Amino acid sequence: MSGRPNIGGIRETFAPWEDPTARPLVRFEGVSKAFGDTQAVNDVSLSIYEREFFALLGPSGCGKTTLMRMLAGFEQPDAGQVMLAGRDIAADPPHRRPVHMMFQSYALFPHLSVAQNIAFGLKRQGVARAEAAARVEEMLALVRLEGLGRRRPDQLSGGQRQRVALARALAPRPRILLLDEPMAALDKKLREETQFELMNLQQTLGLTFMIVTHDQDEAMVVADRIAVMRAGEIVQVGRPAEVYEAPADRYVAGFIGDVNLFEGRVATSEGGRVRLLSQDGPIEAEGAGPVGETAWIAVRPEKVAVHSEPQPGDNVLAGTILDYGYLGDWTTYLVEVAPGRTIRAARANATRTVVRPLGCGDAVWLSFEPASAVVLTR
Amino acid sequence: MKRGPSAFNIASVVLGLAFLYAPIVILVLYSFNASRLVTVWAGFSTRWYAALFRDQQMLDAIWVTLRVGVISATIATVLGVLAAVALTRSRARSRVVLAGGVYATLVIPEVILGLSLLLLFVAAGLPRGFWTVTLSHATLTLAYATVVVQARLQSFDRSLEEAAQDLGCPPWKAFALVTLPGIAPAVAAAWMLAFTLSLDDLVIASFTSGPGATTLPMRLYSQVRLGVNPEINAVSTLLIGLVATGVIAAYLIQQRRRPSA
Numbered sequence: 001m002s003g004r005p006n007i008g009g010i011r012e013t014f015a016p017w018e019d020p021t022a023r024p025l026v027r028f029e030g031v032s033k034a035f036g037d038t039q040a041v042n043d044v045s046l047s048i049y050e051r052e053f054f055a056l057l058g059p060s061g062c063g064k065t066t067l068m069r070m071l072a073g074f075e076q077p078d079a080g081q082v083m084l085a086g087r088d089i090a091a092d093p094p095h096r097r098p099v100h101m102m103f104q105s106y107a108l109f110p111h112l113s114v115a116q117n118i119a120f121g122l123k124r125q126g127v128a129r130a131e132a133a134a135r136v137e138e139m140l141a142l143v144r145l146e147g148l149g150r151r152r153p154d155q156l157s158g159g160q161r162q163r164v165a166l167a168r169a170l171a172p173r174p175r176i177l178l179l180d181e182p183m184a185a186l187d188k189k190l191r192e193e194t195q196f197e198l199m200n201l202q203q204t205l206g207l208t209f210m211i212v213t214h215d216q217d218e219a220m221v222v223a224d225r226i227a228v229m230r231a232g233e234i235v236q237v238g239r240p241a242e243v244y245e246a247p248a249d250r251y252v253a254g255f256i257g258d259v260n261l262f263e264g265r266v267a268t269s270e271g272g273r274v275r276l277l278s279q280d281g282p283i284e285a286e287g288a289g290p291v292g293e294t295a296w297i298a299v300r301p302e303k304v305a306v307h308s309e310p311q312p313g314d315n316v317l318a319g320t321i322l323d324y325g326y327l328g329d330w331t332t333y334l335v336e337v338a339p340g341r342t343i344r345a346a347r348a349n350a351t352r353t354v355v356r357p358l359g360c361g362d363a364v365w366l367s368f369e370p371a372s373a374v375v376l377t378r
Numbered sequence: 379m380k381r382g383p384s385a386f387n388i389a390s391v392v393l394g395l396a397f398l399y400a401p402i403v404i405l406v407l408y409s410f411n412a413s414r415l416v417t418v419w420a421g422f423s424t425r426w427y428a429a430l431f432r433d434q435q436m437l438d439a440i441w442v443t444l445r446v447g448v449i450s451a452t453i454a455t456v457l458g459v460l461a462a463v464a465l466t467r468s469r470a471r472s473r474v475v476l477a478g479g480v481y482a483t484l485v486i487p488e489v490i491l492g493l494s495l496l497l498l499f500v501a502a503g504l505p506r507g508f509w510t511v512t513l514s515h516a517t518l519t520l521a522y523a524t525v526v527v528q529a530r531l532q533s534f535d536r537s538l539e540e541a542a543q544d545l546g547c548p549p550w551k552a553f554a555l556v557t558l559p560g561i562a563p564a565v566a567a568a569w570m571l572a573f574t575l576s577l578d579d580l581v582i583a584s585f586t587s588g589p590g591a592t593t594l595p596m597r598l599y600s601q602v603r604l605g606v607n608p609e610i611n612a613v614s615t616l617l618i619g620l621v622a623t624g625v626i627a628a629y630l631i632q633q634r635r636r637p638s639a
Contacts, residue, residue: 073544095546095548095549100545101544109538109541109542110560121546124546124547125546
């Protein structure tokens with residue numbers, strides 16, 4: 001595949017979904033589910049591969065949790081098949097599925113100790129007492145809770161409880177581990193630590209993880225692939241970089257990260273380049289589009305450069321700085337290019353000091369490369 | 379500046395408590411009276427307690443009452459737990475019907491309930507006795523037990539049960555291993571309440587009892603009609619003690635193991 005530019009600049013070595021001979025571990029085949037009048041999941045087909053860290057991402061109520069609960073066995077699909085390792089498991093009740101779930105509320109058993117909680121699934125599997133005890137110790141070490149086995153859940157901090165829930169779900173060695181908003185209750189710092197711990201754990205154990213989250217940053221950090229959902233349907237499935245840099249439509253572009261959209265009629269589309277006539281003037285982007293029809297060009301704020309002098313060439317917009325936000329690592333500028341029309345630009349603060357500072361009311365020129373923008377037809 | 383309770387408040391509390399408890403206090407005091415005359419104090423004595431424990435009829439009645447109480451409370455609690463589960467888990471429409479059915483016995487006058495139970499037993503050809511009283515008491519106390527258990531079940535996190543199923547428990551086992559320990563205080567409280575209600579019931583027992591199954595309240599009532607004797611005060615004091623213990627225990631059990639946070 002040499003010659004084709006890499007999206008996102010990350011060289012992936014793990015990509016079973018690109019291998020046509022690979023058999024998925026989990027396969028949703030035309031799955032639908034309604035609650036009353038609400039169509040929670042609508043004709044979803046999806047493959048998840050062994051050792052993959054897969055994220056279902058979407059706003060609340062988009063059906064991502066329902067989809068996960070169908071894999072766990074707590075919901076029955078109205079139509080379609082849920083396959084695990086090539087077998088339809090629709091008829092299996094939750095307790096017969098080698099699929100374990102980490103609940104959003106953690107759902108630790110309050111009347112049992114930490115060790116008893118972790119041993120719960122092992123006991124049901126009929127693992128011998130000595131072996132179960134050894135496995136509990138192993139799990140406690142894995143989640144760095146050595147010596148806390150005798151505590152009760154209510155004697156633990158939120159982060160510790162989360163790790164017990166994780167150890168409990170991992171102890172019986174599931175074929176796939178389901179994580180339902182696992183970090184929703186943690187603060188930001190702890191959440192970032194936990195994300196890397198989860199990835200480490202998944203790599204070390206060589207397990208398949210499926211996470212449900214509404215937090216796009218979280219999905220981007222942990223997942224090999226992300227499925228973006230909206231109103232019960234999957235809009236796009238891809239690696240984080242693909243979903244971010246080559247969104248399928250305006251919804252995905254706007255849901256993951258910030259985006260500037262230019263709407264207009266496609267004037268020309270040739271040589272891998274589209275020229276769009278927008279209200280902000282002609283805008284060019286790499287790609288293809290239907291000539292004469294409405295399309296959108298999307299560009300991310302960090303790909304928009306801010307200059308203090310007029311710039312030559314295409315894709316240049318003049319405006320004044322309306323507002324800015326200093327985030328430490330980044331500064332984002334809100335630039336008004338026409339009355340009521342603003343463009344977002346972001347600049348990495350690569351140096352501590354800047355010779356020519358920018359502030360509100362300053363005249364600036366924005367520019368971006370056609371290669372940095374993407375054409376959307378939906 | 380700290381303000382103590384006003385004289386009015388103190389007076390209200392004292393009078394209120396006196397209104398509620400003066401009769402009971404007098405009964406308890408006179409159970410320790412040395413005199414045979416109920417209204418004349420002749421010094422402290424436990425002779426009536428001794429007499430009570432020689433009164434075989436009275437002892438029999440106590441024994442019947444305890445057995446009826448334990449068995450009927452157990453039946454009512456088991457059914458109450460099942461009913462509470464059905465009530466909390468069922469769909470909205472069937473829940474209304476089911477709840478109406480269960481709670482109706484709370485408002486049906488006891489006389490009517492007793493009479494209808496009697497008619498049922500007669501129609502079914504069941505001889506009145508120990509088991510008819512026991513079953514009737516289970517009917518009477520079922521609704522109370524259900525209310526107590528249902529209140530706890532409603533606040534019980536269902537994802538705990540799902541987690542247990544997820545880890546390999548069939549639904550019934552998930553209930554037994556996770557839900558039941560979680561609602562155990564409420565179940566114990568429900569049993570205590572049912573037992574206490576059975577203990578002091580006179581109306582239903584009068585309708586549904588038969589020869590050889592005279593409960594303590596029935597025995598007391600028939601004795602009082604012949605004249606109050608201090609032995610009755612003694613047995614009443616014991617009964618009050620038992621009921622009070624049951625109620626307080628039920629309260630304490632419910633308080634304990636509530637999440638303290």
